Amino acid sequence: MTEKTTNVAAIRDAMPAVTRHVYLNTGTCGPLPRPVEETMRAIAEAELDDGRIVPERYLINSDLKRQAREEVAALLGCSPDNIALTRHTTDGINIGVLGINWQPGDEIITTDMEHPGGQAPLFTVARRYGVTIRTARLGDGGGDVVGAIARLITPRTRLIMLSHLTWNTGAILPVGAVTELAHQHGILVVVDGAQSAGSIPVNVTELGVDVYAIPGQKWLCGPEGTGAVYIADNALDILQLTVAGYSSLAMPHGIEPIGGYLLPKATAERFEVGGMNMPAIAGQAASIRWIRTTVGFPWAFERIQQLGDYAWQSLSELDGVHVITPRHCMAGLVCFTVDGCDPAALVQALWQEANVIVRFISHPYCIRLSAGFYNTEEDIDQLIDAIRRLRKHCSPSTAHA
């Protein structure tokens, strides 16, 4: 990767947080690029000075939302008409899962790799509507995922919810193959794209999925409180509105809802509900645009892959370190344990003693690093050196055993 050194230096220069820390936790929250912060500040200052109700602002705001939808659509390979802006990945999963009129005895298939934000909406429909949740146990995520899911399909299965890239082991799951199987049985597929959007190439049209939910603030390095969801045409026909508001409605001049009737928008925008923080929306569009135009997504994906592999290799070579992430289907997340070291304690020591930011995961109880496109091999080397140095001070796992 030496030929890209200049490039990387310029990228890192635009992201102040990555030079202040060994920033290896984009899987939780990415570093903000300076141009994104400048875009947000410009909107905030205009709102302060000129107020937010001058007629021009409605047009500006509408245009900012359109830009954000278009950037997401270009990233995911679909039409902007199939994109709704959300607060986070979880919102998008909720839109998919809650959009079905569930009947008692209906079934959902999910996996044992899902984030609490993905599990929570499943819980809701299980509790409220008597839906059965069937959980595919996938180990590290590198095995026969399609087979594990196929065994759980019954005539009552209506939805499969799974991650594209597992947050807890870093495995890329075969979402396309699962979708093909699901559609043979008339089952909707809702995908948690929290760790995939911006870290691996994603084309929702080729994958064929029905709902694909993504965050703004992780690998896409945008503001917190932003996200988006892809709703395929087929799913737009099927999914009912759940949370609805002003932005859900088709309201040509003078047409308003009345007495319990309303006309929803024709596009996925109907799931947007209501007012949004415009500096954040501007930042969401700006961060994707910045990666697309200044960094380049193909280059970012390749670099994340290479750095992830470099981390995998470097960690594997350490005595007593066990890498959980399956190497044949991974990208920038690498999960591992260190013999005799409590993961939470080691994460804290890495932060306090070495300025290295990683996180621990509860299930499986381990340490996770995220290799971003802005990281360097030196960042990984610093992590490795710090583990060598600090492991002897770490107590063995107890609290999370």
Next chain:
Amino acid sequence: MTEKTTNVAAIRDAMPAVTRHVYLNTGTCGPLPRPVEETMRAIAEAELDDGRIVPERYLINSDLKRQAREEVAALLGCSPDNIALTRHTTDGINIGVLGINWQPGDEIITTDMEHPGGQAPLFTVARRYGVTIRTARLGDGGGDVVGAIARLITPRTRLIMLSHLTWNTGAILPVGAVTELAHQHGILVVVDGAQSAGSIPVNVTELGVDVYAIPGQKWLCGPEGTGAVYIADNALDILQLTVAGYSSLAMPHGIEPIGGYLLPKATAERFEVGGMNMPAIAGQAASIRWIRTTVGFPWAFERIQQLGDYAWQSLSELDGVHVITPRHCMAGLVCFTVDGCDPAALVQALWQEANVIVRFISHPYCIRLSAGFYNTEEDIDQLIDAIRRLRKHCSPSTAHA
């Protein structure tokens, strides 16, 4: 109000937008105070420079959310444990309306004064669960509201949804009396507080309501994309989670949801779902705090009332102007028509020719002004002068008749 001139000048000086325009549309979006923008910028800059994943930021973010809940709770007269932060009023209404396990034939009572954002969740449950919506027709909102609602109660009525201050006629509805009646029949009351929070004194405990939804960006002059909802203890016991996520869950160290089970938080915070834009949350707390400590809510409420009354009186004295707002139960919203003038055309002329910002309403088709605590009698006088000057150029209503 002459003795407060200094005070008002200082307030106006802190709100740049109100000196650039005749800013009479807080009912849509209030002007931002400079200290609020400074608070948001400080958080944004810290996030840029230091990253958003250093452990301190989790504590700072958690504290910012706590501050925002506490400011809202103090404003509404309740415990912070009964407050959830939302994106907007509509979110809070959805939490209330969607939280019931609706059965076909169940009934909801609402009024013909509700905003589309309040009507939309009613539509959702009507369509999806076969719920009947019964609409009380309230005229201008100044008549026998309790009687109009009482006539619609049946053994199947489970919920009443109404505004505290109607967005389309500016009437304060007797929410306390409606709630007393509702609770005699075991009916939940969900209140749209979009125009009341920050414009009139509100004590949810005294009102006895079950759910009270408010925005951040209108009379409280905070950032867009912020709001809050009060959920009474009784409603916390009854309302089911609808949209759920990581923030809904009680997750003491190492306890995570599994296989379709989860443990929700004990407080209203369970309705907060997931990640939020922290600059916006900081701004939400800062704007309420600024009004509370620098402006003073009692003074703000009194001034809004006085300016509203001044506007009502001034408009009434104009030939051919008809004020719709019932004078005996109003605050800062004043709705009116001008003979021979299309409301939308006059609103546009007021903006383009006189730098006066008001809005039109579709039902009833009229013009609405909002008198904020930062406004002056001169602002109202400028509106009156501009109407005198511009009305002769306005065409009569056609498009919205």
